[in-house]
Amino acid sequence: MERFGREWRIGWAFAAPGLSMLTIVMGFPLVYAIIMAVSSMTLLHPQLTPLTGLDNFAVLLADPLFWDSLVLTIRYSVLTVTGEFVIGLGIAVMLQSVVRAKPLYFAIITIPMAMSPISVALIWRMLLQPNLGIANHLLESMGLPRLDWLGHPDLAFWTMATVDIWQQTSFVVLILAAGLAALPRDVYEAAEVDGAGALYRFFFITLPMLRPVAAIAIVIQLINEFRTYDLPYVLTRGGPGTATEVLSLFAYRRAFLGLSLNEGAAAAFFLLVIILILTIAFFALLERGSRRP
Amino acid sequence: MMNPVSRGLQTQTAVAAVALALVGLPGQAFAEDVVLRALMEDVPETTIVEKMLPEFTEQTGIEVEFQKIGYPDMHDKLVPQLVSSNSYYNLLAVDFLWAGSFPAAGWLTDLTPYIEASGFDMEPFIPSMVDLLNPYDDGLYVLPKYNYSMGLLYRTDLMEDPALRAAYTAQTGKDLAPPATLADYVALSKFMKAEAGIAGAAMQAQRGDPNSMEFSNYLFSAGGAYLDNGTVVLDSPEARTALSLYIDNIKNGAQQGALSATLDDTMRLMCAGDAFSMVSYWWMLAQIDDPEACPAVAGKVGIAVMPGGHGESGGWGWGIPKNVSDAEKEAAWQFITWIQGKEASIARALDGHAPVRSDVFADPAVVAKYPYYDIAAQVVASGKAFPVFTYSAQYQNILGTQLSLAATGETSVDDAITTAAEGLEKLMAR
Known part of the structure; x- marks a missing residue:
């Protein structure tokens, strides 16, 4: 095909409306946020000028709370995505062998995903309320001590991660189940003829063939988890101490409590860069893996 | 026939009238x-x-x-x-x-x-x-x-309970009475938790607005202050005493989960009869005293000015x-x-x-x-007031973070107070 031929032009013509919309709804806010991050814009001074260069980034980098929240966000994202992937894969594989009432199982599994994170957080906050919540009531009825789920600095982080995994796993299940259903049957039949056991088939056929779908699921979830805001906002407000202060919450505090939209935008920009790097690195790794003989 | 000029004038007048109506004539109309x-x-x-x-x-x-x-x-x-x-x-x-x-x-x-x-x-x-x-x-x-404004809400029925009075006298050599100092209050809260089988204090120590408002009462009660004629005076022995007692009460007097609790949590706890006291807004008494809303404690709750004579306004x-x-x-x-x-x-x-x-x-x-x-x-x-200035909301966040970090043991009382005072100075100078 000629490089700038008729098909090329038609292709761009069809893509142009969509690309224009994307530019307006995504490109403009993104560019505006980047400009805001290098500006003097606050809620008390709602103008972009004078531009301040990298000052806002320097302020953040000098703040130990920023680094704490960054490290915590990385820990949190890795933990939750790992949990969601392992549990999600297990459920997806189990669902594959289900013959009867499969749609019912899928419907049940989809329920947490269909709920808004705010509702999920509010429900769990009530369930985990240390004095009146059902979780401690159950523990007590089993003769176990009550736990301070959201008020203990160590436990709060794990509690929040568990609630997140509970909600987000269903998304991973759906993606992986779709990927599993699309795998070619003949490969398995050939492996069975060759005497390959179930574990062998899982680790050496299913997992490698599922890799592209799994990668997409992991990347999407990593992005979601890095942006997590709703759960810590409702469950803990970042506390106790800074035990659950993720980066998005830190950015919110800067922008709306500190009235510094510029510093909030700079913090959000860091988040964007990290997500971009992770996404590119992940797909590069995937690409390299798929080329390996 | 109407001449073009007068027709133009009429049109302009009509447009002006509509425009005036649209932008809104001032006042009652x-x-x-x-x-x-x-x-x-x-x-x-x-x-x-x-x-x-x-x-x-x-x-x-x-x-x-x-x-x-x-x-x-x-x-x-x-x-x-x-x-x-x-x-x-x-x-x-x-x-x-x-x-x-x-x-x-x-x-x-x-x-x-x-x-x-x-x-x-x-x-x-x-x-x-x-x-x-x-x-x-x-x-x-x-x-x-x-x-x-905030004061001390407490259960009068427990203060009058003969068994508790006897136990208190046996333990302290004093009569059970409303606390005169902040230290007395925290000691009483701990006593009630140990002897009455309920939380000595329903505390709202969630980071941010809840704990900074609650702590302010402890600060004023202990004789501390945020500002004195515009100068930051938070970094003081009184503030350290206040924070130490605040943490002591969270750990040994309050309900489980105090560090994640808000005003609503304390209200529910007090209303259910599961707490002896709370440092809270005085209007809460009218709600807790309602026999329909809080039958367990209605008529059994009293109010006092914070020990030490000052609470948060x-x-x-x-x-x-x-x-x-x-x-x-x-x-x-x-x-x-x-x-x-x-x-x-x-x-x-x-x-x-x-x-x-x-x-x-x-x-x-x-x-x-x-x-x-x-x-x-x-x-x-x-009542004494939390600092009101352009960055009050941000300061609440800074103070709340330090209080919460100190309560969880992630920072010391000294460091928390010093950092909170420095934060206030920086924001006031901004």
């Missing part, structure tokens, strides 16, 4: 067509006002709509409206913590011309409430709405955004003067409202219904 919209904190005070809205609409023809949400979300919802070209909310409920930043940002209408034009009598308003909500001298931007006010039409401003002012007038204020007080007018505190019907109003008046009069 259009106020009754306005629907007032306010974002309100979901607390009993709002419900009390809400019940009176039909009466206002009947009298003026102005509809009023309240959106009720939790306090922590209010600031986030209001700010985007106030920075926009036209605010959806044309009547504002303003917390005293925002009374520094909102006028500084130029978001509020100066109410002085409205007060002068309408002749609204400001005399009965408690001066400390007016000052609390108006830290600047260039105008009056917020009219006091209700008071939320606070309050809400009414404001009018700058970025709304004149007709909306006029309607909002009509509502504010009506709801804060003497008649409506007394009606609200009889329903549990925390007044900001001295004539309501002295009203015979109100005093007859709430005999504790004399103590409430002392709570209000003795």
Whole structure:
């Protein structure tokens, strides 16, 4: 095909409306946020000028709370995505062998995903309320001590991660189940003829063939988890101490409590860069893996 | 035939008339067509006002709509409206913590011309409430709405319980009595937790607004302060004592989960009879004393000024955004003067409202219904305020973080107080 031929032009013509919309709804806010991050814009001074260069980034980098929240966000994202992937894969594989009432199982599994994170957080906050919540009531009825789920600095982080995994796993299940259903049957039949056991088939056929779908699921979830805001906002407000202060919450505090939209935008920009790097690195790794003989 | 010039003039006049009508002729004529919209904190005070809205609409023809949400979300919802070209909310409920930043940002209408034009009598308003909500001298931007000074709410039935009295005397050699100092209070809270089998204190130690408000009472009670004539004096032995006692009470006197608890949690706990005391807003007593809402403790709760003589003072006010039409401003002012007038204020007080007018505190019907109003008046009069300035909300976050870090043992009391004091200095210098 000629490089700038008729098909090329038609292709761009069809893509142009969509690309224009994307530019307006995504490109403009993104560019505006980047400009805001290098500006003097606050809620008390709602103008972009004078531009301040990298000052806002320097302020953040000098703040130990920023680094704490960054490290915590990385820990949190890795933990939750790992949990969601392992549990999600297990459920997806189990669902594959289900013959009867499969749609019912899928419907049940989809329920947490269909709920808004705010509702999920509010429900769990009530369930985990240390004095009146059902979780401690159950523990007590089993003769176990009550736990301070959201008020203990160590436990709060794990509690929040568990609630997140509970909600987000269903998304991973759906993606992986779709990927599993699309795998070619003949490969398995050939492996069975060759005497390959179930574990062998899982680790050496299913997992490698599922890799592209799994990668997409992991990347999407990593992005979601890095942006997590709703759960810590409702469950803990970042506390106790800074035990659950993720980066998005830190950015919110800067922008709306500190009235510094510029510093909030700079913090959000860091988040964007990290997500971009992770996404590119992940797909590069995937690409390299798929080329390996 | 009409000449072209006069036809042109007629057209221009008609266009000008329509334009004038569209931009809104000032005053009364259009106020009754306005629907007032306010974002309100979901607390009993709002419900009390809400019940009176039909009466206002009947009298003026102005509809009023309240959106009720939790306090922590209010600031986030209001700010985007106030920075926009036209605010959806044309009547504002303003917390005293925002009374520094909102006028500084130029978001509020100066109410002085409205007060002068309408002749609204400001005399009965408690001066400390007016000052609390108006830290600047260039105008009056917020009219006091209700008071939320904080005091000590405690269970009188437990204080009178013979077994507990005997145990207390045996342990301390003293009679069981309302605490005179902050240390006495924390000791009493710990005693009640150990002996009465319930939390000694229902504490709201969640990071941010809850713990910074609660701690302020401990600070003032221990003789500490944030500011002295504009100078930061938080870094003091009194503040360290206050924080040490605050942490001691969280760990050994309060309910489990105090570090993640908010006002609602403490209210539920106290209402269920699962706590001996709470340092809270004095108007909470009217809610807890309600036999229908809190049958377990109604009639068994008393109120006192914080040990040491001073608690946290606070309050809400009414404001009018700058970025709304004149007709909306006029309607909002009509509502504010009506709801804060003497008649409506007394009606609200009889329903549990925390007044900001001295004539309501002295009203015979109100005093007859709430005999504790004399103590409430002392709570209000003795209250000291959290620093009100442009960055109060941010400072609350800084202080709340340090308090929470100290309570979890992630930082020391010394470091927490020093960092909190430095944070205040930096923000005040900004």
